[in-house]
Amino acid sequence: MKRYALLSGLFFFISCIQTAFGQSEESIHIAVASNFTPVMKELAFEFEKSTGIKVKASYGSSGKFVAQIAHGAPFQAFFSADQAKPKALEHQKLALPETRFTYAIGALVLWSTKQTDQDNLIAQLKNESYRNIAFANPKLAPYGAAALDVFRNLKLPTPERYKWLQGENIAQTYQFISTGNADLGFIALSQLKQQVSQPKGVTWEIPKHLYSPIKQDAVLLKRGQTSQATKDFLMFIHSKTSQEIIKSFGYDIP
Template identity: 55%
Template sequence: MCITIISHADQLSVAVASNFTAAMRQLGDEFGETTGHSLNVSYGSSGKFYAQIRHGAPFQVFLSADQTKPEALIKAGLVTPKNRFTYAVGALALWSSKSDFVDENGEVLRLGHFNKLALANPLLAPYGTAALDVLRHLSLENSTRNSWVTGENIAQTYQFVSTGNADIGFVAVSQIMKNSVLKSGSAWIVPPKLYRPIKQDAVLLKAGENSIAAKEFIAFLKSEKAKTIIRSFGYGLVE
């Protein structure tokens, strides 16, 4: 898919789930260089963005960490159903900032040799829901609960582990790996069979339906160039 450079550059306001931060930065650079448009990107909790959009926040595109909130925006009349699609499928990892702390099979969870276990709040964040799925699948929910420290979103969860406030934590693979290489620490890439798929949907909001930049950004997200970048951060795609 080819994105044509246009003579009039627009500014686009995009709300992006925090797990997608690194990928979005690279995508944003590529999109800006290709089209001349500038992106005003906000990163944070999908739940907070949903509430802000419901209350009139002027975002034109929303990249959620799940499918639930985009579906709710459709029901609220803020998104036309045809303007929703799955842009990425997230992957979960158990990570420590310490080398050789997390083994390749995640046995550190069973052994309990850690101070705190960080996870995103399962009530707010899809990656937290996935982490809870894993603990329940392994029958470790009750035995680890007293060690939990919960982040508002996956970015805060990552921060708990990266600063050493938690020895280990469930984070997004995209936060710790690039091109299948672990950037630091030690990790167990959790088998997808242990948690429900983390399908992440994007929507073109009604506030962006008349924006050339918004429409071109949506088209760019579906392009092969964008898909290559998304895959490089460990995400899957729905073909």
Template identity: 45%
Template sequence: MKVSRLLVALLLALPGVSSLALADEVSVAVAANFTAPMQKIAPDFEKDTGHKLVASYGSTGKFYAQIKNGAPFEVLLAADDETPTRLVKENAALAGSQFTYAIGKLVLWSPKSAIVDGEGAVLKKGGFDHISLANPKLAPYGAAAVEAMKALGVYDSLQPKFVTGENISQAHQFVASGNALLGFVALSQVIKDGKIEGSAWLVPEKLYSPIRQDAVILEKGKGKAAAEALVKYLKGDKAKAVIKSYGYAL
């Protein structure tokens, strides 16, 4: 036993061996709006740490239900701060591991030019049959969209035109495919190299509650090196630069 421990200690002291010796896999539930940033962060995380990352993308509401039903996720990157807080209170996530990794921004978007004006007046003018948004009961961006429409006084008139996606990815797809002329999506989904293709209105943040997106280590990730490494990595400058490039605030 002493020899084995000594051998491990010697191996860990060698350059480049520590990450290999401690290589682990982390299963992550990722809010749909964070798909593109995570797909860019993941290979860098694997290269820099030696750990493997397995990501699933979807709505925060559905992930909550799955986690409570025993899904093998070890880290949750939610689209809100309420779900991670709730999981901590219910002893399904580790107290002290929760932090805000991004602050999301809501945008009214159409892939076609001259559809969405810079003031969002199209919501009152009309001229469209369908408007897409994520399910407000499952997706924080959908809830933010409803909040903004109510603040503008257009919710009741627009409700018959709603095309509701299960999550923000599906809401975006409805618009991108032409099933809806415009829709409320996450800025991160439509911004590329600092520019938005098509036409868009960045919804003023005063019209909806801040979309604080929190991460938390789940109970199944307790003591897992890869889970702890991912949380640490998301707080680092390299990951933050990627997150900012997709239009998130920090």
């Protein structure tokens, strides 16, 4: 982490060289947790604009990406929705040591398009007076695990299986709620921040003490160890420009 912080200034030097001698045609391929989709699209746009290096990003479940990387998927860097999965890749020697860092800290929100009052929304959760509730698979998605923390800390029983609409990832969970298929559900605050207009319904931003911090780590993968462009992109994430973009989508910065 310290090494990346020290080297982050090199990105701007590299950018100047590339601007002076023509833009690079190099590209990189990264795996990104689905909750970070809109942020990464903006970050990739800014990076490509500055360097000419194209960022190809695949979005999905962090848990599934780990399995794909273990089976040889051609990703050069991994932006996870948690810390555990990049650490696991380090232990498997599929990620380079001393390159892992926390790039964002997520926030959890309870959302319903069928309620118009926050007090009613909270009461509906606590009284289990809902037909069904959506949250991501806690075995694969950190935001799903955080939702289970909320149930435990509020001393509420985990929803019965017939009431639980389980999303494969946080993006699918959002769809369950936005279409009205779920009465309410847990999503990332960032998913609401990306909306141009005020989201329909009502939200409750879950107090931070009700769930473990959702620290999201990135790491350079073994396939990216010879790619200077990938290393430059990871250094770019430390820049002030990147951090302002990340915060604008409702994330905290470590």
